[in-house]
Amino acid sequence: MRSGREPARALIDRLAPAFTELSDPVDPIGDGPLGWPGYGDAIAAAASRTGESESVVCGVAEIGGVTAVVVAFEFGFFGGSLGTRTGTRIEQAFERARTLRVPVVSLVMTGGSRMQEGTLALLQLQRIARQLALTRAAGLPHIAVLRDPTTGGGWATLGAGADVVLGLRGAQVGFAGSRVRPPGYTVTQQFAAGLVDQLVPPEELRTRLERWLRLVTSPADSPAPVPPGLGASSLPDTGWDAVERARASDRPRAAAYLASYFDWHEPISGDRCGGVDSGVLCGFGHRSGATIAYAAQCGTATRPAGFRTAARLVRLADRLGVPVLTLVDTPGAANDEAAEKSGVGAAIADMFTAVAAARVPVTTLLIGEGGSGGALAFAAADRMWVTRDSYFAVISPELAVAILKRDPSRVRGTAEELRLRPPDLVELGIARGIT
Template sequence: MPERPSARAAIALVTDDFTELSSPARQSTPNGPLAWDGYDALRAGAADRTGEDESVVCGTARIEGTAAVLIAFEFGFLGGSLGERTGDRLEAAHTHARDHRLPVVALIATGGSRMQEGMVALSQLQRVARQSALTREAGLPQLAVLRDPTTGGGWATLGAGADVILALPGAQVGFAGSRVRPADADPAAYTAEAQVAAGAADAVVGPEELRPTLGQWLRLLTAPSTEPAPPPHPLGATDLPASGWAAVQRARSPQRPRAQSYLDAYFGHRVAISGDRCGGTDDGMLCGFGEHEGRTVAYAAQTGTATRPAGYRTAARLIRLADRLGIPVLTLVDTPGAANDAEAERQGVGAAIADLFGAVASARTPITTLVIGEGGSGGALALAVPGNTWATPDSYFSVIAPELAAAILKRPPEDVESTADQLRIRPQDLTELGIAGPF
């Protein structure tokens, strides 16, 4: 197995400069809190091998020009394990971040809690979680980079608890480390790539791209704004549809511009978050942060497919993060409706939609909504904000699809088009009804 890069090498990979924070003083007791025979010798040997006196190095740094508090684990020091002095340093790092209004970036490589300190070591996870929560409440972003390995409590606190989670290719990532997982466990499930696929991390980033990627994230997440995001200009039809059914046909046309085109036109550059953090992803919901006319704007955009539960949960995560950081949000509505298959029900589609409704309703940051295609029932409305919703000329918004409305009303198929007219779903109808603003 190749030698793992040290904490100092990881710091040099991503920073323009680095100033180490002074370590909190703690009264030393022989062989640690459990008086574990030989523990002092183990620590001394680890210090000789690594040049570090603990498993974590903390300091301030500039990453592509943005100041941050940086936490880097030294895996060579007792497997990067968390002990009492590790907890001291992590607490001091978060306190410094809050005192100086700095984001926190953690470069993680750890096997978990330190056996030689027993429950004292394990209890550091509560301490770390508390510090992370206080930093979150202070409105400061937290980013994690998952190095090899990131397992145990380090993954379950600093890693999985971060706002944005990036991972190095091939890194071992999982709550269960290699020595404690079942013998027949599939090793492919404990990788960075598997965690991204399961919605537990946002992206795999190669070492050569890590510094610019972190720099872009930090610039975007540290630029709050109180101004609403302006709605994008329509990219498709400019004339209004003559009938409800014509509006439906336009919205369903394969030639109509989709979310990707709107995002490309609206943002100079953008970065994506992925996954609902509970085991799912949905390619039909694009979420992230971008730069529009010099300002950071968060986005959640449906792509024209039936939205899955994971898509709603990812959008809710995006909106809550933007709200906490004071960043305005743009949502693009385009879905025939929520996924209604049996698997969607098993995955909690109703609860996921309710969660998104709640995130939008409780957001303090301004949200702007543009309907760019189909607006199918509550599955579309959950992404829309009252009072600042707009509709393009090739879109519609309906209580339900006209075909389904006719079926509910026990009307024959030939009445679908007239039902679409009665529902008043055209963009101009939405304006007259006070649902959407006019372009």
């Protein structure tokens, strides 16, 4: 059996100790809306072979103690293709999720739209897209699991359109299937392009799903607590001292703060536009029984994909009612030619807007360098704290000297004049306090 190609019910049994299938009598379809010769016989043969009456199995499941509606594709039934009756089942499943106010888990394995039903099958993508939109508007999460294969309209709706996208290792995932454009595109390539959040070994799927369902259904009911500082215990004497401390290679970075702050956490990855920035960590974490979302800079120049991924995280957290923690640590936004071509200005604007529009509280801790707008885009306007080994400035002292046409020897003095030390930031009302 190829990776992820177990029958729908076997997979459901493996993931969910309790499952109640939705009642959905399927009307006889004959040779279908196009009168395709032999289609009715092929439907009967597929039903006999798989024990299913359509290409999806839908129902209410308990996964890790969380109730969810499951949409599981049966690849043995016409290659998991989308027909008119498939669309009806998926529509009913999402409607049930909204009635119950529970998440949706899509276990996707499909070759695309069903040829024997022509354009009417293709129109099911619009039908599914509307259900995705209504479910998002209702503030309910949707987790997709990409199995082998996930192609065509199934990838372009239930797969790529989910809030969290988990890809089973080894799966073929792409809009064009292997019969259209061999060789097929892989889930690993989609992950590298920022279109999949996590690569999951099939044997770990149940554990990962259980964790994700806990995270998206248990938001903290108060702002994220401010993490304690992990670095220096004393304050810098001068502005230049603050800069050197923030740039020290042995200073605690974002990964150390996240490990200390959360009991456990799960990352999301990618900007959904073809990019990944390894210098930005985003995801949801479990802390004291509740969920807090995080977007953390890792001390490098933040690239457009990093800003877009963080903005995606903030918007998703806001829709799910999950408070957000941001960790600021960057010398500034990347400004090389590649960054400009990738729209760094628009990406920064996107992050500024996401934070400004958030209805959930955003808490910010400056843990290192706070370089200009690239750092400020991650910062809450009224809820920022700073550590003792950090600084925040309109621009680095070196670049300030160059812009002001000062002698390079005046860098240290300029750092003092910029008033970028932690106590300065509190006195100026930029930060609430030092941790």
